[in-house]
Amino acid sequence: MSAHTALILLPVPAEIKLTDEKFPVKNLTGYSIAEEFHAVIPELERVFRTLRMEVAAESSGGAFSLSKSDLPAGAWQMDITADGITAAAGDITGAFYAVGALTQMLFAATISGLPGDALDGAEIFDKPRFAVRSFHLDCARHFQEKEFIKRFLHLLSACRINTFHWHLTDGQGWRYQSKAADRMNGKGELTDGQYTQEDIRQINALAKTLGITIIPEVDVPGHSRRLLANYPELACDPDDPGNEICLGKPESMQFLQAVFGELMELFPDSPVIHIGGDEAATAHWEKCPHCRKAMEEKKCANMRELENLFMVELSRFITAGGRTPIIWGTCSGQTYPDDTMIQVWLDIREPLKIAPNGNKMIYSVHSSLYFDYPANLSEPWETWMFELSEKGVYMTDPYIIWQDKVKDHIIGTEACLWTETIPQHRVFAKLFPRILAYSECAWSLPEKKSFQNFSARRELLEAAGFTDYLKQN
Numbered sequence: 001m002s003a004h005t006a007l008i009l010l011p012v013p014a015e016i017k018l019t020d021e022k023f024p025v026k027n028l029t030g031y032s033i034a035e036e037f038h039a040v041i042p043e044l045e046r047v048f049r050t051l052r053m054e055v056a057a058e059s060s061g062g063a064f065s066l067s068k069s070d071l072p073a074g075a076w077q078m079d080i081t082a083d084g085i086t087a088a089a090g091d092i093t094g095a096f097y098a099v100g101a102l103t104q105m106l107f108a109a110t111i112s113g114l115p116g117d118a119l120d121g122a123e124i125f126d127k128p129r130f131a132v133r134s135f136h137l138d139c140a141r142h143f144q145e146k147e148f149i150k151r152f153l154h155l156l157s158a159c160r161i162n163t164f165h166w167h168l169t170d171g172q173g174w175r176y177q178s179k180a181a182d183r184m185n186g187k188g189e190l191t192d193g194q195y196t197q198e199d200i201r202q203i204n205a206l207a208k209t210l211g212i213t214i215i216p217e218v219d220v221p222g223h224s225r226r227l228l229a230n231y232p233e234l235a236c237d238p239d240d241p242g243n244e245i246c247l248g249k250p251e252s253m254q255f256l257q258a259v260f261g262e263l264m265e266l267f268p269d270s271p272v273i274h275i276g277g278d279e280a281a282t283a284h285w286e287k288c289p290h291c292r293k294a295m296e297e298k299k300c301a302n303m304r305e306l307e308n309l310f311m312v313e314l315s316r317f318i319t320a321g322g323r324t325p326i327i328w329g330t331c332s333g334q335t336y337p338d339d340t341m342i343q344v345w346l347d348i349r350e351p352l353k354i355a356p357n358g359n360k361m362i363y364s365v366h367s368s369l370y371f372d373y374p375a376n377l378s379e380p381w382e383t384w385m386f387e388l389s390e391k392g393v394y395m396t397d398p399y400i401i402w403q404d405k406v407k408d409h410i411i412g413t414e415a416c417l418w419t420e421t422i423p424q425h426r427v428f429a430k431l432f433p434r435i436l437a438y439s440e441c442a443w444s445l446p447e448k449k450s451f452q453n454f455s456a457r458r459e460l461l462e463a464a465g466f467t468d469y470l471k472q473n
């Protein structure tokens with residue numbers, strides 16, 4: 001490899017100083033990792049195994065050392081000299097990212113497969129642009145098995161994505177075993193499958209190890225056809241249950257509080273709980289005597305206002321449980337208490353309307369962050385989709401509206417993979433290579449970004465076998 005090995009790094013780091021020292025890869029025979037970061041050891045050993053390197057753990061010292069410092073969340077630093085590689089991080093995510101960076105440089109250094117390969121000298125300091133770097137996966141339409149979710153979490157960590165938004169229910173499926181909704185145990189429509197509570201515990205444990213926060217979602221009051229097929233008494237018309245939970249029957253909120261109470265117990269490490277709020281139609285509510293009565297009693301001008309009150313009540317339940325509620329944004333003028341987060345997905349101008357209310361936002365506007373959309377038109381697509389190329393993802397900036405009062409409310413970004421058309425075996429094909437472009441968008445400063453430079457790094461990492469290594473997790 002002719003380029004400096006530190007110039008391969010993807011996402012591009014905040015600060016790099018290159019030197020002309022060289023550290024021969026064959027000298028990497030021992031490593032030591034700070035006690036609090038021992039969770040990275042299996043990942044490190046996997047790298048060494050893959051590259052056929054014989055490297056032994058040492059109690060201290062070693063040519064690669066990773067220590068604990070007071071760096072902020074996710075940040076890491078690394079000095080590569082002729083004598084060795086010294087890295088530091090402030091938390092476990094930063095520790096994984098340092099190991100990830102070393103991995104990329106080792107793959108790059110050994111691309112020719114010749115003895116004598118070396119890492120080039122550098123002083124690197126890196127920190128994330130956004131606190132929340134999230135990826136969403138819809139397991140409701142097509143189900144993904146527990147072991148697949150684990151692979152997915154490893155991939156997220158390798159791409160410096162620190163949040164997993166797990167879309168657990170939708171009109172086509174209810175994908176976790178619930179005591180509060182025990183009639184939902186069974187099959188989904190497009191594929192079978194449901195996570196047991198033990199599966200969820202295992203996935204929570206892995207996420208915690210990797211420093212990934214899970215945002216679990218139960219999407220209500222719309223997108224609930226399968227729920228209502230099993231709980232018709234919660235629909236406006238039990239003979240024609242439809243897709244929307246009745247807003248007027250007191251049983252609806254009682255049921256949902258039991259469901260979300262259980263969800264908070266199932267995800268004890270999740271500070272943010274997604275309550276859905278996506279795309280509910282008002283037709284059933286308009287015809288329903290319970291909904292009409294509630295609308296009058298609550299002095300709502302229309303069903304959208306009643307829906308807003310219903311979701312505010314649910315959001316208060318989440319807050320009372322000590323968590324932060326998040327809801328899909330709509331363009332219908334609904335407002336929420338300022339401690340409810342809004343996920344912006346429909347319109348790039350939505351943040352302009354939301355920011356004055358004080359809500360924090362996660363930016364996931366579909367036209368640049370929905371990974372179910374085709375990367376090029378050789379892939380199948382549906383009428384609601386746009387073409388979303390790797391370049392299109394790369395150009396995304398959550399600060400598309402660069403007004404300070406708006407920017408200050410956008411705490412991060414999320415890419416979404418909806419799975420109406422994506423069975424499990426196609427998920428990785430939809431992710432690659434665009435997830436690498438997303439990784440750089442969520443992590444790196446815009447002034448460090450260049451698509452041409454990114455493409456060269458991405459292609460080299462692919463040629464070096466790193467991309468296949470990521471997929472094999």
Ligand code: ACM
Pocket residue numbers: 278279328345366
């Ligand atoms: C959405 O894509 N309907 C949130």
Ligand code: ZN
Pocket residue numbers: 235236245246247248249284285288289290291292
């Ligand atoms: Zn109703």
